[in-house]
Amino acid sequence: MNTILQFLSKANTISSCGDYKALSLTIEVEEYRKLLLNLRKRGIKLRYITDITKDNVKYCKELMMKFAYEIRHLDGIKANFSVSETEYLASATLAEEVQQPLVSIQQVIYSNVKDIVAQQKYVFESFWNKAVPAENRIKEIEEGFVLGSTEVIQIPSRTKELFLDLVKSSKEEVLLLLPTTNAFLREQRLGIIQLLKEAAECGVNVRILTPINNIVEEIRKNIFLTDQGNKFFDIQPIEIPTEEIKVCTVSILVVDRKGSLVIEKIDDSKEDFIEAIGLATYSTSQPTVLSYISIFESLSNQVKLYEQLKTHGKMQEEFINIASHELRTPTQAVLTYSELLRRHPEKKEDMIEAIYRNAERLQRLTNDILDVTRIQSKTLKVNKEKFNLSDLLSKIIEDYRSNIEKNNSNVRLSYSESIKETSLVNADRERIIQVISNLLNNAIKFTEEKGGGEIYVTAEEKEKDDQEVAIVTIKDTGVGIDSEIISRLFTKFATRSQTGTGLGLFICKSIIEAHGGKIWVVNSANSKGGATFAFSLPISQQQEQQPILSNNRPGR
Amino acid sequence: MNNRILLVDNEPDIALGFKMGLEDNGFIVDSFNDPQTALSKFRAGLYDLLLLDIKMPKMNGIEFYQKMKEIDTKVKVCFITASEIYYYKEIAKGLFPVLGIRRLIRKPIKMENLVKELKQELESINNYNNNNNKYN
Numbered sequence: 001m002n003t004i005l006q007f008l009s010k011a012n013t014i015s016s017c018g019d020y021k022a023l024s025l026t027i028e029v030e031e032y033r034k035l036l037l038n039l040r041k042r043g044i045k046l047r048y049i050t051d052i053t054k055d056n057v058k059y060c061k062e063l064m065m066k067f068a069y070e071i072r073h074l075d076g077i078k079a080n081f082s083v084s085e086t087e088y089l090a091s092a093t094l095a096e097e098v099q100q101p102l103v104s105i106q107q108v109i110y111s112n113v114k115d116i117v118a119q120q121k122y123v124f125e126s127f128w129n130k131a132v133p134a135e136n137r138i139k140e141i142e143e144g145f146v147l148g149s150t151e152v153i154q155i156p157s158r159t160k161e162l163f164l165d166l167v168k169s170s171k172e173e174v175l176l177l178l179p180t181t182n183a184f185l186r187e188q189r190l191g192i193i194q195l196l197k198e199a200a201e202c203g204v205n206v207r208i209l210t211p212i213n214n215i216v217e218e219i220r221k222n223i224f225l226t227d228q229g230n231k232f233f234d235i236q237p238i239e240i241p242t243e244e245i246k247v248c249t250v251s252i253l254v255v256d257r258k259g260s261l262v263i264e265k266i267d268d269s270k271e272d273f274i275e276a277i278g279l280a281t282y283s284t285s286q287p288t289v290l291s292y293i294s295i296f297e298s299l300s301n302q303v304k305l306y307e308q309l310k311t312h313g314k315m316q317e318e319f320i321n322i323a324s325h326e327l328r329t330p331t332q333a334v335l336t337y338s339e340l341l342r343r344h345p346e347k348k349e350d351m352i353e354a355i356y357r358n359a360e361r362l363q364r365l366t367n368d369i370l371d372v373t374r375i376q377s378k379t380l381k382v383n384k385e386k387f388n389l390s391d392l393l394s395k396i397i398e399d400y401r402s403n404i405e406k407n408n409s410n411v412r413l414s415y416s417e418s419i420k421e422t423s424l425v426n427a428d429r430e431r432i433i434q435v436i437s438n439l440l441n442n443a444i445k446f447t448e449e450k451g452g453g454e455i456y457v458t459a460e461e462k463e464k465d466d467q468e469v470a471i472v473t474i475k476d477t478g479v480g481i482d483s484e485i486i487s488r489l490f491t492k493f494a495t496r497s498q499t500g501t502g503l504g505l506f507i508c509k510s511i512i513e514a515h516g517g518k519i520w521v522v523n524s525a526n527s528k529g530g531a532t533f534a535f536s537l538p539i540s541q542q543q544e545q546q547p548i549l550s551n552n553r554p555g556r
Numbered sequence: 557m558n559n560r561i562l563l564v565d566n567e568p569d570i571a572l573g574f575k576m577g578l579e580d581n582g583f584i585v586d587s588f589n590d591p592q593t594a595l596s597k598f599r600a601g602l603y604d605l606l607l608l609d610i611k612m613p614k615m616n617g618i619e620f621y622q623k624m625k626e627i628d629t630k631v632k633v634c635f636i637t638a639s640e641i642y643y644y645k646e647i648a649k650g651l652f653p654v655l656g657i658r659r660l661i662r663k664p665i666k667m668e669n670l671v672k673e674l675k676q677e678l679e680s681i682n683n684y685n686n687n688n689n690k691y692n
Contacts, residue, residue: 321640325611328638329567332664336573339667343580354569 003110004089008035011084013045015124018080020051023059036067046070049127051077052137060134072131075149079127083120087112150283159263159280160190160273166255167195170204175296177252178210179265186273187251188219197223200233209299212237238303252292259284260292318493318502326365326501330358368503372492375510382428382514386540389470390419390459392429396436397457404444410452411444417459425470425537427515432537435508435519439474439533442504446478446531453477453530461539468539469517477530480523489521512537559678560602563587564594564620565609565636570663574607577667583674591620600628605678610637621657634677636670638663 008014018026026032039046052060052073063069081090090109111117153159167174174196178184187193200206210216212235220235253261264278283289337351337358344351374380397415404411425432440455447453456475461468481489490509493502512519512535519535561583565571568589575587586603588594591612606624608617621633635657659677661670 324640325638328663329570332638333567333569333573335664335666336570336577340573340576340580344576354573358569 003108005035007082007084007087007089007110008039010087011044013047014039014082014084015047015121015128016082017049017077017124017127019078020053020056022080023050023052023056023063027059027062036063040067047124047128048072049074049077049124049131051075052134052141054141057138057141061138064134071134072128073134073137074127074131077127079123081120081124083117083124086114086117088117088120150281150285150288153280153282156274156277156280159261159277162280162282163192163253163261163263164190164195166253166259166261167192167199170199170255172256173205173254174199174207174256175252175254175293176206176208176210177296177299178208179249179251180268181211181213181216182268182276183251183265184208184210184216184219186271186276189271190273193219193223197233203232206233207296207300208235209238209296209303210235211239236300236303238299239306252296254289254292254296257289257293260289262292315493322493322502323365323369327362330361330365333358334362365501368501368507371507371510372503375507380510380514382431382511384426384428384515386424386426387429388419388421388423389425389432389472389537390417392432393417393436393457393459393472396433396440400440400444409444409448411447412454413457414454415457419459419461419470423461423468423470423539425515426540427537428511431511432515435511435535436472436474438504438508439535443474443476443478443531443533446480447476448478450477450479450529462536464536469536470539471534471536473532473534475524475530475532477524480529481521481531483523486521486523490519508535558582558584559604559674560584561586561605561607561674562594562598562603563607564591564612564617565589566591566612567609570609574670578671578674581667581671591615591617595620595623598624598627600631603628603631605674606631606633607674608633608635610635611639632677632680633657634659634661634674636661636663636665 026036046067046069048063048069048071050056050060050071050073052071060071064071079090081088083089088109088111091107153162176187176192176196178187184193196204196206196208212220223233223235249265251263251265253263255261260283261280262283263280265276266278267276270276334355337354341348341351341355371380393415394417397413401413404413440457443455447455454477456473458473458475460471460473462471463469490505492506509519515537517535517537519533521531521533524530524532559582561578563571563574563578563585564587565574566589571587571589575585578585586597588597592614606621608621610617612620617635617637621635624631624633637660658680659673661673665673
């Protein structure tokens with residue numbers, strides 16, 4: 001005890017280390033408290049490294065507040081020593097019992113040899129630099145999360161075990177970023193993919209970012225063949241890094257947003273996981289884990305954006321090609337017939353008709369492109385008026401029938417309706433005519449392609465989702481629609497014919513939706529085949545004081 | 557002697573217009589809108605030149621030409637298209653030299669220029685390794 005007192009009285013700065021038990025000893029023993037108060041009065045600089053735990057955190061706080069200690073935490077520290085400018089003091093043993101404090105320190109080692117003191121100062125400073133500020137550690141304990149740490153694993157077999165354990169321990173989420181298809185296959189052999197699949201089946205959200213080749217694609221397909229787990233299992237393809245720019249050469253695993261394992265790939269040609277990997281870093285430190293999550297998410301978003309960009313580029317190319325074809329073909333016809341007109345005045349009528357027909361086709365393309373531009377810039381205007389949809393349809397059907405007759409077409413057009421006289425739609429008449437004409441033109445085109453047949457048009461009233469709607473159905477017995485295209489039929493440039501812009505149905509959909517309606521299509525189930533298009537428009541009941549029908553005849 | 561041309565284009569207005577225009581320029585032209593019908597009427601040695609559209613329903617012009625070649629190995633060909641050339645660039649680069657296709661004409665084209673192109677092709681020597689490929 002005397003040695004300790006002497007030591008303390010001479011020192012101006014005291015740097016100490018103590019294990020997790022040492023804190024309580026320092027505070028709870030009356031003799032020490034007096035010493036500490038004295039030290040504080042003298043303004044001695046006190047630094048202390050210890051293992052702060054749930055049990056000793058209160059002593060730690062007291063030391064900091066009452067005695068102005070600067071404390072740092074070091075996981076599981078065992079040393080019990082103090083060092084001042086000129087002296088070194090270590091206690092060899094610390095008894096478990098605190099009741100007899102003075103007896104508990106049974107042996108002390110003391111030295112004032114310059115070299116020993118310097119050595120111990122060095123040891124302390126090394127610990128000090130490695131340790132974390134007590135404030136952080138206290139916050140972690142009080143807010144209930146385990147202290148994070150980062151560790152480098154040099155032995156591949158340990159990395160492998162940890163990898164498997166981490167995946168098995170997952171409860172909520174697993175993020176896995178793989179640098180190569182070989183890495184994917186190695187992990188497949190290791191059983192990781194199977195484990196992840198099982199985790200996903202238990203509701204763990206599993207996301208993998210990996211380059212894809214045929215073999216990986218095959219495995220991916222097999223995973224998604226089973227019904228279970230699909231919802232929670234996502235394998236997102238990333239671009240395979242080129243030889244020159246090896247962007248990603250590590251595998252990153254993040255489990256439950258709490259732990260990350262980053263594994264270096266050193267020899268991608270090796271089939272065995274252990275032979276292929278180098279160092280690994282395992283971290284439970286929040287900032288590190290969050291950083292890896294953010295790398296994963298950024299890459300995932302980037303991949304998604306890149307895919308969108310590629311699709312967009314492809315669509316643009318498609319548009320230029322379709323627009324070009326639809327622009328050049330009628331232009332060619334106009335050009336040829338204008339030239340021919342000069343040499344064959346006897347065929348004037350036919351040629352003018354052909355020029356007119358092709359000029360109209362150019363006009364249609366122009367209108368379609370303008371409509372699409374309006375839709376995309378959200379400037380498509382609808383001039384609403386109330387009218388009876390059935391009246392409009394009757395008129396349109398009449399026009400089409402006379403056209404069909406004129407063209408000697410093999411198509412028959414039938415119409416039936418059950419819409420009340422008082423049931424009106426509030427819509428843009430010209431735009432609705434545009435939709436019906438588009439659907440009818442398609443129906444006729446594809447029925448003629450099959451050599452003729454029947455087209456059935458019906459209009460009826462129905463209650464759908466608590467709303468009265470008028471439903472118009474156009475059912476043809478034509479060639480039907482490929483299942484490949486049917487799901488994207490209402491998107492831009494989806495066309496089932498070689499002529500046509502692939503814009504018509506996209507425009508129809510936009511017009512109907514601008515009126516609060518819906519448009520859909522099904523392939524007919526009966527043996528005759530063909531497609532059925534339908535659209536709905538909300539019905540607003542007739543009000544006495546308002547004009548029902550506009551006097552304008554639909555211009556077609 | 558007048559050169560005989562087989563013309564296939566699924567657009568009736570185009571097929572008829574070309575037929576009339578080419579006939580005015582001294583060619584004998586058989587025109588079809590449907591490649592399958594054209595194929596069924598096709599005989600070896602009947603035509604000096606094929607003038608084919610590429611984008612057609614059921615069978616595109618290139619597939620059609622491959623079938624023609626099985627019947628008539630010597631027949632010359634010009635393709636004419638309203639599509640963007642890059643769209644066929646890959647086919648053009650890979651397949652055209654193999655098939656001996658040297659001329660790809662774009663619509664719209666004035667009749668005098670079309671006639672010029674066809675005459676050039678008819679006068680050319682059938683050398684499939686000709687480096688003067690128009691589509692390059």
